Amino acid sequence: MDLEDLKFTCAIAPQTLQLIIMETCSAIIKALKENIQVPKTTDGWKRVAQEFEEQWNFPNCVGSTDGKHVSIQKPPHSGSYYFNYKGFFSIVLMAIVDANYKFLMVDVGANGRVSDGGVLKNTCFGTSCLRTSLTCLILESYQALLINNFRTSSLQMKLSNFSLSS
Structure with missing residues (x-):
C-alpha cells in the first residue's frame, strides 16, 4: 500500500x-x-564472546546475524531492483545480536535482491570492518565469527554466506 x-x-x-x-x-x-550499541572496545567484544561461550557453549563468537525480507509493493520504475530470490519484492532488515538477544547493529532498507553478505558489507558496521581489514573483529585470543541463522535449538554456521569481499 x-x-x-x-x-x-x-x-x-x-x-x-x-x-x-x-x-x-x-x-x-x-x-x-x-x-542498539556496537561494542567500541576490545573489552566490549571480549564480553560479548564470553557471554556466547558461557550461555550457549559457543566459543569465539562475537555476534549472531540474520536478515529478514520485508514484503513491499514494487516501486514504480524500479524494474527488478527490489525483487528477491524468494520471488517477491522486498527490503531487507538485518540485525546482529549478542548472546542475550540484545541488538548490537540494525540495518533496514537494502533492496531485496542483495544477498545477506552484500547487505552486511554495505552497512556502516560492514564498511568499518572492511576498512580495518576486519581487525575490529579479531580479538587478542579470539577468532571472531559471525554466524547466520542463530537458533536456540540449533546453531548453524553458514560463514560462506557472509563473504565481505568480492
Whole structure:
C-alpha cells in the first residue's frame, strides 16, 4: 500500500502522511538508539564472546546475524531492483545480536535482491570492518565469527554466506 492508497483509509493527505511516518520513525530511532550499541572496545567484544561461550557453549563468537525480507509493493520504475530470490519484492532488515538477544547493529532498507553478505558489507558496521581489514573483529585470543541463522535449538554456521569481499 502506498501513500496514495493509505490516504483513503485514514483521510489524511499523502504529504501529511509522509511527514507523520518520518516523524514517527525519527521518534522510534531516538527512543531506541541507546539500546542498539556496537561494542567500541576490545573489552566490549571480549564480553560479548564470553557471554556466547558461557550461555550457549559457543566459543569465539562475537555476534549472531540474520536478515529478514520485508514484503513491499514494487516501486514504480524500479524494474527488478527490489525483487528477491524468494520471488517477491522486498527490503531487507538485518540485525546482529549478542548472546542475550540484545541488538548490537540494525540495518533496514537494502533492496531485496542483495544477498545477506552484500547487505552486511554495505552497512556502516560492514564498511568499518572492511576498512580495518576486519581487525575490529579479531580479538587478542579470539577468532571472531559471525554466524547466520542463530537458533536456540540449533546453531548453524553458514560463514560462506557472509563473504565481505568480492
